[in-house]
Amino acid sequence: MKIKSQRDFWSGLLFVLVGVAFAWGAMHYKFGGAAQPGPAYFPFFLGVLLALLGGLILFKALSIESDGGDPIGAIAWRPLLLIVAALVFFGLALPTLGLMLTLPAMVLMLGLASAEFRWKETVLYSLILTLASWLLFVWGLKLSIPVWPAMVGA
Structure with a gap:
């Protein structure tokens, strides 16, 4: 075969x-x-x-x-490591930093994994994703996700 x-x-x-x-x-x-x-x-x-x-x-x-x-090319280590690091960061930082700070930081890290990174687009995507996540998970589904950093107390 x-x-x-x-x-x-x-x-x-x-x-x-x-x-x-x-x-x-x-x-x-x-x-x-x-x-x-x-x-x-x-x-x-x-x-x-x-x-x-x-x-x-x-x-x-x-x-x-x-x-x-259809051979497999070289492994793109930089994007792979940045994506894994962004996911680990999100899991570790969410309880203390809250959704409003952790999610935009994660989207920024994910944007840096791309060879076509643009600041304006990444900031726009992070704002849209953060708002949509808050609307869906916190407001819509009433999940108890920390929204703001623990020091703010909200």
């Missing part, structure tokens, strides 16, 4: 592995039924769907010829 597209092969394999991991992890929770789904219902079926999608991508990688084998 010959791999005809390296990109599709490795991405399909990753989809299958992540999908199986989610479905397997969901097995430790209560399933429920279609009328009253339990906590395992959504992650299990989402994992199965992801694994099936990965299987289709793997099939394509092994059966449909692509130009030059």
Whole structure:
């Protein structure tokens, strides 16, 4: 069996592995039924769907010829590390800095990961995302997310 597209092969394999991991992890929770789904219902079926999608991508990688084998290029370390750092920063800083400071800082870090970074666009995106997140999670869903830094007390 010959791999005809390296990109599709490795991405399909990753989809299958992540999908199986989610479905397997969901097995430790209560399933429920279609009328009253339990906590395992959504992650299990989402994992199965992801694994099936990965299987289709793997099939394509092994059966449909692509130009030059569609090789995987070099790993873009700077964007990868900045994205991971931004997510870790958000998780660690949210309880103390609050949503209104943490989210714009995270969007700025994510913007720096792009080769096409522009200050004006990044600031605009951070404002829109922060407002939309506050409207959805704090005002709409009434989640108890700290909005302002702990020292402000709001």
